[in-house]
Amino acid sequence: MAVERPELVAVGVEEEFHTVDLETHRLRPRADGLLEQLHPDRFVAELQRSVVETNSRPFVRLADLAEDLAALRRRVVEAAEPLGLGIVAAGTVPLVDLDALKVTPDERYENMLEEYQQLTREQLICGAQVHVDAGDRDMAVAVAHRIGPWLPPLLALSASSPYWLGTDTGYASYRTLLWQRWPTTGPLGAFASAEEYDRMLADLVRSGVISDPGMAYFDVRPSAHLPTVELRVCDACPRVEDVVLLAGLFRALVIREMDAVAAGEPAAPVRTELVRAATWRAARSGLDGELVDPRSGVPVPAGELLRGLLDDLRPMLERTGDWELVAEMTEGALTRGDSAARQRAAFAVGGMDDVVELLLAETRANTEWAPGPPRRSVTRMTADYRTESDEAVVFDGSARAPYEMIMAVLDRLGADGLRERERERDEVQRRLGMTFRVAGEEEERLFPFDLVPRVIAAEDWRPLQAGLRQRVRALEAFLHDAYGERAAVRDGVLPAWAIDDSPGLRPEGRRVPRSAVRCAVAGLDLVRDGAGRWVVLEDNLRVPSGIGYAMANRWLTTRVLPELVRTSRMPPPSRAVAVLRAALTSASPALAVVTSGERDSAFYEHRMLAREMGVPLVTPDRLVVTGDGVRIDGPEGAHVEVLYRRVGEDELFDAVGPGLLEAMERGAVTLANAPGNGVGDDKALYVHVPRLIEYYLGERPLLDNVTTYLCRDPDQRAEALDRLKELVIKPVDGYGGSDVLIGPEASAAELAEARERILAEPARWIAQETVELSTHPTFVDGRLEPRAVDLRAFVVQGPEPVVVPLALTRVAPASSRIVNSSQGGGSKDTWLMR
Incomplete structure (x- = not known):
């Protein structure tokens, strides 16, 4: 059996x-x-x-x-x-x-x-x-x-x-x-x-x-x-x-x-x-x-x-x-x-x-979890509120324990008060330049931010931190192995194609010194279902964004809803800055942030992180390789030994030239993150991460994956094609929600197109079981509505992996499970309870 x-x-x-x-x-x-x-x-x-x-x-x-x-x-x-x-x-x-x-x-x-x-x-x-x-x-x-x-x-x-x-x-x-x-x-x-x-x-x-x-x-x-x-x-x-x-x-x-x-x-x-x-x-x-x-x-x-x-x-x-x-x-x-x-x-x-x-x-009589008379702190704005998978609101419209104070404040403000706070929010965002640009659009948008903060209870956050650290340790070990001995392939833990056929495999990855930390900053996307199960949706090991926006969200809440933050006892964003800077400068204090400049959709974040860490912000064309390393071109000519890159590796190497690779190889400069990390966040590799944890660390995985089918495998492909209407289809090298198909929400024409794509290039696609994402109250048109949310948590590595004490909650549009801002989603301030 x-x-x-x-x-x-x-x-x-x-x-x-x-x-x-x-x-x-x-x-x-x-x-x-x-x-x-x-x-x-x-x-x-x-x-x-x-x-x-x-x-x-x-x-x-x-x-x-x-x-x-x-x-x-x-x-x-x-x-x-x-x-x-x-x-x-x-x-x-x-x-x-x-x-x-x-x-x-x-x-x-x-x-x-x-x-x-x-x-x-x-x-x-x-x-x-x-x-x-x-x-x-x-x-x-x-x-x-x-x-x-x-x-x-x-x-x-x-x-x-x-x-x-x-x-x-x-x-x-x-x-x-x-x-x-x-x-x-x-x-x-x-x-x-x-x-x-x-x-x-x-x-x-x-x-x-x-x-x-x-x-x-x-x-x-x-x-x-x-x-x-x-x-x-x-x-x-x-x-x-x-x-x-x-x-x-x-x-x-x-x-x-x-x-x-x-x-x-x-x-x-x-x-x-x-x-x-x-x-x-x-x-x-x-x-x-x-x-x-x-x-x-x-x-x-x-x-x-x-x-x-x-x-x-x-x-x-x-x-x-x-x-x-x-x-x-x-x-x-x-x-x-x-x-x-x-x-x-x-x-x-x-x-x-x-x-x-x-x-x-x-x-x-109620119990200690629901004391006193029925709580009604949200009913004025949650008429017909759907609580089937909600994190904050109980079936009868009352607030869950971590949200009682938040909902009481929102109820006192009412819809008109919250609309006024939204106007204040927009003014603050314009003043801070908190914008982003969607590919193909000329105009910049205000980064979408919802006023209702999300609470991650200590009972959730403690085990999540342990699981996040464990996962990044294993992925770091894999990156070294993939560009080194390939022991996991030799020992039958991983098929050779998981490395050889990965779109993220890069020859530059083999030139990273063995002593270097390959993944200095990781962004792991997690989702929670209505029962409270947390699972990892994907790993981002190349140039994950979001730390800066999580910081900005806390600032926005502080300025727009100060009565909430005063009683929350959340750590200030400066603590996250200190954790990030300590990890990035563990090899050397001579740090700079590399950006594509104002044309980058996340330039606001790059500029803010550089300012908060007190380090230069440079574009690749200003980097000059010298005999003793890398310096910034200009009057000051500052020497740089660590580049926190927020640009693609091709753009960086094309702009600076082959000398940068040589400087990295001899240890004169450290790239955070290292080139070639895409082999570790390939969605086809994602399937194998639990086994890699057991193999490299000798530990039981603390965080689950979403059940995933590799379309390159004939049997798994047949099951995926048979159940297209029930599954989520993703490209193995996709990001930002592009080319993702949510089967339950797709039209017959979209499903037919997905079938053709999978049959034409099966190795390029995976299918995942649909997770019924938890929802969270979101202020929309004068009322609170439940919207699907995910969580991007960040792990930084210096000598040891550390979970950044800030996380980014992303919010899906109405009737959608895609949370990426470029697909019309938004974000929330996220309170990580200690």
């Missing part, structure tokens, strides 16, 4: 809620009217008309998941209360009138009622289901069986259904007993593959016992269509933090078993009879009694088992950044006790009405 596992594992949650009459506290079948007011993608009907289900987005970070879950709860509670309804997240509600309840009018549900009779009528229960990305369905099937023995402790954490039809059942989770009456519940057996699992489902349907694969209600199950594994054994939880805790622990369990499968470790024997018995024990006792230890098979106190499980999962929780949060929530849950115990305490004081009041209050 071939299995793949994702490095960044996303987790999502479905929560089921009872609808309860606020006065009588009885279950009421009014979910259909409630759902008419709610977004159909996030709120759906269930079997019973007294149940509403919410669907979170999948997220990598648990804190993001918690915010989304809290926002969904806020929205359903707000919609329900004017209808006289309360929302309860619990396995069962104690006060029920069976005769008043009916199933949702849906053909599938009505068929279930006809077939299962009383079992369907009594399905008055709610659960919390957790979905974890397993990479592919074979992996999901393998994990679903292996993980079974560890599900009963999670059930005990969620236990919230001690009462059924007005009676104390004696169980912490009576929902479990009701649920297990269905013919396809309980632990899942072992299967060799997803194909074998699907055959079993087909056999169940053929037997007539179930009507469709969706009725496979195993305690944990693989999705029928997606590469996910789903936890289904748990009760619904009144407290959001308990749901987040379940998600964190379940994901860690899944990751542990995925690691074991990927390493070829055999599964421990799983006796489903023992798992079923342990599940009953958890349903009976919850957290108050003993649970069955999956390893020894003997009863142990619930707290002891859960703390032991937490310790076992610590490496996985640390990998996902969840250790401290999950450890804190676990201790909180054990101290608080399960919901069943809290309900019984409420009953002892005031009977069933107090039980329902407790459940209503706990369900309504």
